[in-house]
Amino acid sequence: MKWLIKQIRKEEWSPYVAGVLLGIVGILTVVLSQSLLGASGGFENLAAYIGKAIDPKNMYFNYVMPAGITFPVVLLVGVFFGGMLGALSSGTFKFRTMDDEQWKQALGKQTWKRWLLLFIGAIILEYAAGIAGGCTSGLAISGGMLLVPAAFLFIVGMFASGIVTALIIYGKKY
């Protein structure tokens, strides 16, 4: 028992063990709620509140992804607290900025620059998830586990451009 608690409190698990946990969560999501795990969809339900204020007749926010505290939104709230619980369990919870050494070496020490790039990056990610029909969780994992072709097309695209982007950013240090 002591051994188990010690393992659980470790800051980082083997990716295989953490992956088994996520796989079980994926199964339970289907069994318990007849839906799939996802993250980008929740942001769309929340964005609908803003989108409808800008354009009240907007098709997407009225019919495709209406505003509301939906299953994906509550799921996101859970993910937030899950991350918190994980950090608390390993004693790494702390309000902080610029906590990644590799980022500082590759992209500079300025906080404003990191915030700008994270903001732009997030816009790109969410927009791309819209086009693709989901993100890493909602399409790649949730679709892949059901052997949906879209998931594998997405994964191939994501790795291809991710590798090229990392090559450009890191250059000789790649």
Added chain:
Amino acid sequence: MTYVIALVLGVFFGFSLNKAGLTKYNKIVNVFRLNDLAVLKFMMTALVVAMIGLYGLKGLGLVAFPAVPTTYVVGNIVGGLIFGIGMALAGYCPGTCVAGSGEGKLDYLIPGLLGFLTGAVLYGLTYQQVFPKISAIANYGDVILPDLWHINPYLAVLVFTIMALLLFYLIDRAGLQRKKK
């Protein structure tokens, strides 16, 4: 009740992302630099475990699949290509940003979450100019590979599992050899 289920599932989801180290910039970007493949191992393990569980339960008649993501070849790939740029640049994706926010990372909590909301608003406002066109090309509907290729679903799961295990074996062996040097 649905909310309670969603909340609990979300907690375990976020917890697994935290423990896998996916809420860290370096973990995500290094999978694209091919020098730390933890992200790939984590994703593929989750995929295989859930695949065996769900196809097994479906075979026993205990569960029906929910609506699956739609396959429209060009849109899925183009979306993936743009997604990869954002992921390698920022070092997170929607789910890991939310989990990282919970860990106290203000970089994720403030510009991150605001960025995802902004992206979602922009997408919704331009949806009609973009999505109907791109999703109409090579659209196969809500299909799964066993139906599309007319293969036995259990055989497909078995082949996929063997491929994943082989991949894990090769990754770990390459990792060990790198350490020896």
